[in-house]
Amino acid sequence: MAVYKKIELVGTSSESLEDAIRTAIKKASETLRNLDWFEVKEIRGKINGDDVQTFQVVLTVGFKID
Amino acid sequence: MAVYKKIELVGTSSESLEDAIRTAIKKASETLRNLDWFEVKEIRGKINGDDVQTFQVVLTVGFKID
Amino acid sequence: MAVYKKIELVGTSSESLEDAIRTAIKKASETLRNLDWFEVKEIRGKINGDDVQTFQVVLTVGFKID
Amino acid sequence: MAVYKKIELVGTSSESLEDAIRTAIKKASETLRNLDWFEVKEIRGKINGDDVQTFQVVLTVGFKID
Amino acid sequence: MAVYKKIELVGTSSESLEDAIRTAIKKASETLRNLDWFEVKEIRGKINGDDVQTFQVVLTVGFKID
Amino acid sequence: MAVYKKIELVGTSSESLEDAIRTAIKKASETLRNLDWFEVKEIRGKINGDDVQTFQVVLTVGFKID
Amino acid sequence: MAVYKKIELVGTSSESLEDAIRTAIKKASETLRNLDWFEVKEIRGKINGDDVQTFQVVLTVGFKID
Amino acid sequence: MAVYKKIELVGTSSESLEDAIRTAIKKASETLRNLDWFEVKEIRGKINGDDVQTFQVVLTVGFKID
Amino acid sequence: MAVYKKIELVGTSSESLEDAIRTAIKKASETLRNLDWFEVKEIRGKINGDDVQTFQVVLTVGFKID
Amino acid sequence: MAVYKKIELVGTSSESLEDAIRTAIKKASETLRNLDWFEVKEIRGKINGDDVQTFQVVLTVGFKID
Amino acid sequence: MAVYKKIELVGTSSESLEDAIRTAIKKASETLRNLDWFEVKEIRGKINGDDVQTFQVVLTVGFKID
Amino acid sequence: MAVYKKIELVGTSSESLEDAIRTAIKKASETLRNLDWFEVKEIRGKINGDDVQTFQVVLTVGFKID
Known part of the structure; x- marks a missing residue:
């Protein structure tokens, strides 16, 4: 049966929450294949x-994981 | 005194978090009257x-509830 | 060493989550200096x-805090 | 073996917490049989x-559930 | 876009946790179509x-939801 | 759009939970206008x-907040 | 320095939440001295x-603890 | 009205989760009467x-408690 | 003093919860030595x-970590 | 009956956790009287x-609150 | 298989967090054998x-438990 | 925009909580650059x-992440 791994990232954006999520996923996809789903754990920001x-x-x- | 019911939905959107919320509310309003408020419990997504x-x-x- | 204070606000917007966050921060900045970061605790809304x-x-x- | 369903309600009362709980249960019993137990999730109110x-x-x- | 509903059930079994989960899902499938996933919230039992x-x-x- | 502030109080009473809540709200209303809602976070007591x-x-x- | 112990009880009452709390404390005081404080963890009930x-x-x- | 006590145990088993639960309850029943229910708080293990x-x-x- | 690392995995099984846990650990042991303990964070499934x-x-x- | 207010602070120290707590309390005592207790909510730091x-x-x- | 019991204590110290932990463990060891591990649940204090x-x-x- | 990764470690020390934190960070810095912040998730220990x-x-x- 399949096994999955979950890693924790922080994406950032000056525009929007969606952008911050996409930035993190784009970065992760540079070194990882088979990205499948994401779960938001926290929303924060710098003022x-x-x-x-x-x-x-x-x-x-x-x-x-292959 | 008034009594309220809460149901749990998952709205989806390829555009934005706001869209996903609106999609769920629009769907719920097809069969329920008097929708009053919503509370976000989780944000996830498919990659x-x-x-x-x-x-x-x-x-x-x-x-x-009437 | 520095000491920070955290206050809890509810920002609202008919447009977007980002707008609601910005509305709260703008309001807070009218009476407080040195706003540094924010943390989202809950997302809700009125239907x-x-x-x-x-x-x-x-x-x-x-x-x-100075 | 038995299967149970749980629904989420908000009872209200201008008198007491117990009253608010009882109001919700009374309302639920109008359309549901076999009500068995309740669990308080949140206590809030209007000022x-x-x-x-x-x-x-x-x-x-x-x-x-029958 | 698709909208999903989540309902909360309690499955029981004298045999195993897996049995208790299956009992709940079987019961739910009698009245609902398109059951897609489940999430365990609590494990309890009677002694x-x-x-x-x-x-x-x-x-x-x-x-x-169709 | 409107902005709200939330403050955290501890009300006490030798009589009842409702009394403890009311004591806190009465005190808060001496210095703050526009009190709108409350949320109970914890219930404790002295024996x-x-x-x-x-x-x-x-x-x-x-x-x-005005 | 002092050391305290915490035990977990469930008090019941057909009357009120305060009664249920008092019932548990009265029972505990039959076998334990120096009861000092309590913290409510859950509120439930039978219908x-x-x-x-x-x-x-x-x-x-x-x-x-002495 | 009745008062109940809750104690926290860790049951272990090399076989299954159900076995680990049963091991803890069997042990508890050696010194306590009237065991009524259990609630799983955590599932862990040694590799x-x-x-x-x-x-x-x-x-x-x-x-x-009698 | 020793330092440990924790990674998050999702094991799957069509048979049992124990199987799903074992599948994840077996996979992890292919690339990591010194696996010591596990903690279950969530139990879910596909219907x-x-x-x-x-x-x-x-x-x-x-x-x-060596 | 007495009413208490709770505020949220972040104390910092390059030395120890106790120092960080003390720094926050010292600062708070400059503008507030009757400080009574504290509760640690989070421990973090800069590397x-x-x-x-x-x-x-x-x-x-x-x-x-007086 | 082994069964463990967990009890909840509050250790106090005017010096440090480590001292408060040690005070509780020392006290517990006066009446209990085989103390194995501890888990911090809350950090609070008196000002x-x-x-x-x-x-x-x-x-x-x-x-x-033997 | 920048992307950060978070990993989970367990630092140990026979001396103090601060030491345990520092041990974990020192170890992590052997293989990772740009360590920026830490968040304590749990405090436990062996007796x-x-x-x-x-x-x-x-x-x-x-x-x-570069």
């Missing part, structure tokens, strides 16, 4: 003055 | 290659 | 008919 | 001026 | 003398 | 001999 | 027909 | 080489 | 028709 | 090279 | 003026 | 007789 500087989304990414 | 295929938002929707 | 009326994002905002 | 307007008790109710 | 009388597995079952 | 001396209810109170 | 049969309050009780 | 050496199930056991 | 298709056990595995 | 640069202890501090 | 009066560490202690 | 044998601190360490 600059009176605005959001970066959204930080902590997520786990699951992928099948 | 295709190096990008998000679908955002999945698990939410509870509350509505007044 | 009107078959659509989202307002997104409500509960977040804590951290800032350095 | 009016300087007093509680309504206590809101979020609870799950379990019942046997 | 009789010095042995387990019944294993009780609280689980949510997800299914696509 | 004296074989009886409850005080019920302590930890709650957050939310109010609109 | 009979369309009403609450018993409120069950799960609580930990702390006491100083 | 030896490439296989499970022992399953460890952390559970609370509830029993009526 | 096919009216039966469980696969049990999925999310677990962390701990091992000593 | 510099291969060592801890600062320990950050997130804590709530409770104090009686 | 006196602008300093920590006592650190309170809530921990569970596990030991083998 | 020998009536004293702590080792403090075990479970922590996640975050670092930037």
Whole structure:
């Protein structure tokens, strides 16, 4: 039967939560194949003055181990 | 006094988290009246290659019981 | 050594989750200096008919105490 | 072997937490038989001026499925 | 996009945890189509003398809404 | 759009949980306007001999920021 | 320095949550001295027909060890 | 009204999760009467080489106090 | 002093929870030495028709770093 | 009856966790009287090279409101 | 197979967190044999003026039952 | 935008919690660059007789991925 591994990443974006998620997944796909699903664990961010500087989304990414 | 019921749904969208929430609420409104509020319980998604295929938002929707 | 304080706010928006976060931070910056980071605690919202009326994002905002 | 279903309700009362629980159970018993147990998930409420307007008790109710 | 609903059940078995899960799913499939996945929320049970009388597995079952 | 603040209080009472909640809200209303809702976070208490001396209810109170 | 022990009890009452808490503390005081504080962990209950049969309050009780 | 006590045990087994639960309950029944229910809190285990050496199930056991 | 690393895996099995755990550990042992303990984080599964298709056990595995 | 307020602070120290807690309490005592107890919510820190640069202890501090 | 019991204690110290843990374990070892491991559940404390009066560490202690 | 990875480690020390944290970070820095922050997830330990044998601190360490 299949076995999957989950790793924990933090994606960042100055634009949106979706962008932050996509940034993390794009990066992970550079070194890992078979990325299958993600789960958001935390949403945080950095503030600059009176605005959001970066959204930080902590997520786990699951992928099948060959 | 009023009594409310909460049901748990998963909305999906290839576009955004807001879309996924709206998709679930629109669907629920087809069979339920008096939808009042929602609470996001989990944010997950499916990955295709190096990008998000679908955002999945698990939410509870509350509505007044007549 | 530095000491930080965290306060809990609820930002609202009819547009997006990011907007709701930004609304809360903008408001907080009117009376507080040195806003540094935020953490999303809860995502909820109000429903009107078959659509989202307002997104409500509960977040804590951290800032350095002079 | 027996199978049970759990549904999530919010009972309200201007009097007491016990009343809010009982209101939800009474309502549920109008359409469901075999109500067996309840579990309180959250206690919240609405404020009016300087007093509680309504206590809101979020609870799950379990019942046997025939 | 697809919308899913999650319901909460308690399956019981005097034999095993797997049996308790299967009992709940079998029962749910009598009235619902498209059952897709389950998530175990709690494992409990009833004791009789010095042995387990019944294993009780609280689980949510997800299914696509047409 | 509106922004709300949440503060955390502990109300106490030798009588009841409802009293403890009301005591906290009454106190908060002396210095804050627009109190809107509360959420119970914890229920604790002090014991004296074989009886409850005080019920302590930890709650957050939310109010609109002008 | 002092050391405390915490034990977990379930008090029951057909009347109220406060009663259920007091029942557990009274029972504990029959065999333990120096009961100091309690913390409510869970609120549950048994339903009979369309009403609450018993409120069950799960609580930990702390006491100083001599 | 009845009062129950809950104690926390860890049952172990090289065979199965059910066995680990039963081992803990059998042991508890040697010194306690009226064991009534159990709740699984954690599932862990020891690994030896490439296989499970022992399953460890952390559970609370509830029993009526006379 | 020793340092350990924990990784997160998902083992699957059509047979049992124990099988799903063992499948994940066997796979991990192909590339890692000194596997020491595991902790179950989540139990889920896929449904096919009216039966469980696969049990999925999310677990962390701990091992000593040389 | 007494009412208490809880605020959330982050104390930092390059030395120890106890120092980080004390730093936060000292700072809070500059503007607040009647500080009564604290509860640690999170322990985090900043890394510099291969060592801890600062320990950050997130804590709530409770104090009686006059 | 072995069975373990876990009890919950609160150790206190005016010096350090480690001291508070050790105080609880020393006390427990006066009446219990085979103490095996501990798990910290909560860190709290009492404040006196602008300093920590006592650190309170809530921990569970596990030991083998003969 | 930057992407970070988080790994989970257990540092041990017979001396102190801070030591256990530092041990884990030192070990991680042997194979990873850009270690940025840590978050304590659990504090546990091994008991020998009536004293702590080792403090075990479970922590996640975050670092930037080039």
